[in-house]
Amino acid sequence: MDVDYREIGLRIRKERTALKISREKFAEMIELSVNYVGQIERGEKKFSVETIVKISSCLHSSLDYLIKGIDLRSKEKSDGELSYLLEKCSTYETALITDVVRVILPHMK
Template identity: 40%
Template sequence: MRKKVEIDQEAVGQRMREEREKLGISRGELAELVGLSDYYIGQLERGERQMSLPVLVNISNCLHVSLDYLIFGKSYNEAGFINDSGKIYETNNKDNELNDLLNKCSFNELHLFKKLIKTILPYIN
C-alpha cells in the first residue's frame, strides 16, 4: 500500500511568491501570463486554494522552476540543475544570483546565452 503524500499548499504558495518576486514580476503580471486573475494568484500564494495540475505546470513554466521544487521545496538533484539535454550544471558557484538565473534556463536559452557571451567578451576589455 502506498503512503499518501500530503502537499503543503501554504509552502507551495510561498515558493511561488518567492520565485515571482525573484523575477521581479507583480502578481498581476503573473496572472496575465498564466491566464488567471490576480485575486486567484493571491489565493494560491496564501495557500487558500488548491490548483489543478495544468495550472501548476503553467505557473512552474512561467517562473522557470521545476514542479518538484514548487511542490516539495527541493530540486530533482540538489547538487546541480539538470537541463533538457541531461547535462548537470553545478551549483557551487560564488555568484549565486547568476547561477540561480542560469539554472532556470532551458537548454536552448543556455545555448543562446553562451553565444551572446562569446560575442560580447572581446568588447569588454
C-alpha cells in the same frame, strides 16, 4: 502524500518576486485572476495540474521545487563544487574521502 499548499504558495511567491514579476503581470501570464493568484500564494486555494505546470513554466522553476521544495539547481551546484574539490586531491586523499563518505552516508538517511 500530504500536499502543503501554504509552502507551495510561498515558493511560488518567492520565485515570482525574485524574477521581479508583479502579481498582476503573473496572473496575466498564466491566465488567472489576480485574486486567485493571491489565494494560491497564500495557500488558500488548491490548483489543477494544468495550473501548476503553467506556473512552473512561467517561473522557470521545476515542479519538484514548487511542490516539494526540492531544488535540483542546488544539487547540481553542490555536485559541481564537490567535483572541483576532488580534482585537486591526490589519489590517497580521494580514497580517504570516499571511505569517510561510505561510513557517514548510511547514518544520514
